[in-house]
Amino acid sequence: MSDADFPDAWYLILSSRLIPDLDGGYTISTLARARQMTDAGAAPLLLTVDPGDADAHAAHRRTFVERGAAAASGVFRNLFDEALAPDGGAADWLRASAHEGRADPALEYRDVAGGAISLPNVIDPDWHLTTAPIVVRDAAGDSVSVIDGFGALYRAWLTHLTAQLREKNPRPVVIICESRQLGELIVGWGDDDVRILHTVHTIHLEAPYRPDSALNALWTRWFEIAPRFDAVLWPTAQQRDDVRERFGDAANDVVAPHAVRAPAAVVPTDDRDAGRVVVLGRLAPGKRLPAAVRAFARVVAEVPAARLELWGAGAQRDELEALVAQLGLAEAVTLPGLTNDAGAVLDRAAVYLTTSAFEGQGLALAEALAHGTPVVAYDIRYGPRDMLAAGGGILVPDGDEDALVAALARVLTDAATRRRLSAEAVSAAATLSPARAMQTLAAACGEALSRPRRR
Template sequence: MHYFLTNKFEYNLSGIEHAQLYRWRMFTDLKVESKIITFDFTPELDRFLFRHGIGRSLSLNMFDCWQNVLQSAIQENEFENDFPNLRLRFEYYGPRTTPNYLLSKNKIKLVQYFDDNQQLMTEDHWDIRGFRSLRLDFSDGNIIKRSWYDLDGNVVLTEINGQLTITEHNPQFASTGNNTFTSWQQLKVAWLDFLVSRDNDAVLYIDRAEYVTPIVLAMENKAVPVYIILHSAHTKDRNDPMGAPFNEIRQLEIDRKERWSAYIASTPQQAKDFEVRSGIKTYTIPVSQVSQTAIPLAQKPKSIRNLVYTSRISREKRIEDAIYAVEKLVKKYPDIKLRIYGYVTDGEYNKELYTMIKRLQLEENVYLLPYQVDRTDIFSQADIFILTSEYEGFNMSMLEAAAYGVPTVAYDVKYGPAHLNEQLKTGALVESGNIDALAKQINALIEDDEGYKIQQSQSQAQAIKQFGSKVVGQKWQNFLEKEALIRESRRWVYDFDFSSNHNALAPANLAIGQYAQDEGFSPLSYPEVINMDRDSKLENINMGDIVLTGYPSFYKTMPTVLQYDLDLARKIKQMGAKLIMLVEDSLSLRELTNFVENELATLNVADILMVLTEQMKGELISLGIKTPILVQSPYPLPKGNISASSNYSGIRTKEILYSGNLTKAPFLESIAVEVDVFGPRISEKMRQNYKIRYHGSVPFSQLMAKLRDFRGFGLVWDGGDVPIKTDTGRYTRYNFPYKASQYLALEMPLIAWSGSAISGFILEHNCGILINNMSELKNRMEQLSQQEISNMAMNAKRLSKMVTEGTSFKSDLNRAISWVQD
């Protein structure tokens, strides 16, 4: 996994976070797994991510890791008053700027507890996803303790008198290591070490160097590759890159130059300058790119008057120079407009700009406007982009403007404007700080209508040619190959030897393992013990891998009441892998109440669930499953099993076969038609029923050989004569019994309860008959014509390929793989 390191996401993104998003999209296109890592506590993180169209899966926050919310979208925890004797004050998130499930009017943001003297005693901060995240305890108005909580309300971290302590509920907790830290910096270092310890292929990219470089330098792990992205100047005098002293953070890095694998700059000139001065290998890869598909150019009005400047409202951007340029032009062009879009990082400077606009009487010509996430309208309506910064390492907005056919007039400063102007072959550069020259070049573009149209189309064409996603993607591909950093995520399937087991899941799991291996999965054995400590690992699994496991595992499921399955799922996710879970059985839907809590917890850990029926999907959702659910085709049979098609193609009969666990088939004790029965645990009453021809209990592989010449129907039935009256019968409303796959493999039409989940499948494919209860079976069979039986048998033969060749299952598995990869 490749990790892009910054401090936090905010309501408005800086150029660094935008660069990380561009890189993440590029790596995704290259099939290289990556995540953006943030360290700061951000209870509104989900809101910020949604605002910028960022999926939660690409962001990994340190506190989310501790609080076990990496995979959880929403947790609607009910508010409970822990201090009924204190007075309460609430604050709520709002207004609704995201979907209701993320943010509603009654979503708690803050709860304060006061004593009778209005003294603040405790303050709870709630995450926007709906759970208490941080508690502050006060004494005499001072914070004496901070406590962070996970989704289940367990404390995962405390801070008392500057001492930070990780608890046993924190995934970073080490049973034999250090869990107490004297500073946040020390704890961040330990967390980053913890993160890369789970990933043998970890690669770090430092984006916000002033924040992240000291953390990386203090790591115990000195072997993980580290690359530093040059987003800004490397010297104190930004325009003297070869003579001026290095700035503080670059000097710190150069003093430890042996730690860095390489630097990456956006322009060839900065890469050359930095490599010559530092002696550290430096690549050239732009921090931004444009779509390979040309954006339809807006039809501009005859007069060119709309200027735009998108930037942080910060003093080094010298926005006042652009305003002064407009002042020089407004007499000639009274309708000229300069719209400045940006978020404020310097409040005092922002006030000065407002005052300046008013003083120059430009209120009708110059507008200070808020930052815009979607800038389509901004550039579609703009004629000229203005850039007056003291320094620009690249400038993504200048490139973005070109993609919309908008030329730029910019100050000639290091490094971005000169490089982009050269590559785009449009717009103009003027001497830095020369406002007269800036106004003159703007005027030249306004007056040259034909020349402007040429620049408009040329700037877009050059932007795609020089900075299109394919071009920049190839630069990243070359970098990754040269640095030997490409690692394909691996695929694993948990395999358990069921060969001596008569359970229906024995052949199902065998088949799943076989066909998964056809799709590139390698087998793993279930671990005897699952250690949740930070230093413990699962065999072979690394961050970014895909793991396929059946649920329940039935390895240690029953004796641990599913705790084994839950721990395994959590450990897989703790390792940073993607988890596909095949729901072969549901103990909750089997009405085993003591398994419900752990089942729901286990299923909500997975990245995607595969189930056999729409009915099971719907019921699991109603029980509280949030994990995406894919409905798959029937389970296949293991390879090498003999199907009827290899030995028999004659006329079908009205004989009936039942195969399965006979404790779930009490209806056989009183069945009134002749049935051939295979299976374990036959009851005495069944033995006494002369209608039953019992053939014993045999392993699945032998059973298929014995049944190769059977000419009749396969009975899919559990419970009593009326299934709805028994728990095993009611369960058939949701599942697709494996015996149905077995019968279809033998090209046998099916008999099933009309209220079962499989009934829809039988009706859709006309591959059997449905009855309401067992008393109807005899008459229904007698009514069947040979033509009806032949049609059903022909349809069953067609369906047999679905379960004997595994093609449908592999197609479904690949759908699940695509889901977790995307």
């Protein structure tokens, strides 16, 4: 699949959780990166730290394998699955990392890992930073020791896991951290043979999402530590450039878009439903779907055969159904629900529409390009401007409903325009191919390993 030359190392992809149909594009792109690395010969492990039970984790892994999102269940490792010893108490590595102490009487606790661990219930947006004691029990169920907070727990597991791997082969270790919270906790962890590359999945700005807008509060602290990572992987050049202009050039930032696999063949424009417009994503406020429905009412007035499908699930479903009924669009706008075959949806569509207020990159837009589906998109941060720079769709000023309606009507009524945009889309998607993504990632890993660690 790829001629990417990954350095000889252990590769660990670290995520907070990976659960089917949860966390939208984050889960899809994280799994895709792991699968693409496996196909390129890097053989990463997928690490998670969510405290679900082992049976639930096993079910999640089976689902991912059945869907083709993961190569095998064996690529997954979970902290809490490995925190339970065969005798029923905490595993040796966890006991060795703990010290004498007791639970905080001011906090509520919940038992996980078969009762071997009790986690404090910390009600705070920055819960991950707490040093509240985590209780570690022996096989008899007695509280024997504590570990000081989630960060200490996660780092203890990583230390144990990397030691295990190095017993098999004393290679360097590359951590690809997919979570901001985890990045904050491990930025100072590791020895001279550990490198940490941190990915970015979302926007760092608050509304109105301009380069000088207020930072999202969750990212403020992260930007202070970002130069300490061995590389930061930005999904778009526009976001990387905005960050450089604001914070300076840290010399460790790389543009590494999330990749999508192209279909074996692109469905010709003339074989598609000429009136079908599709949206793929969460039914959430940030997608601005009520505004999309209102704009589509105007499209239908101009193009009576036009139909809009809003694929996905989310909190706004009831609101959207009510709006469709209120506007008398029941025959023109439908909400089919979730799909596990986005490609089949895109292959039938004449247009892919996105009206999001913001994105990290826009994975569904990338898939649309790969399937040769013309795109109509608002010019938002981040994604559409980068991905449509070489064609494949029509970019309209953010929030300009008149321009959006005109663009949709034009593409729906002009077969020649659809054919041209479809051909451009396939060409544009080549920059988002797994082969290109793996070459970029392999080069970033090689560069990080070629110099001393930044931490």
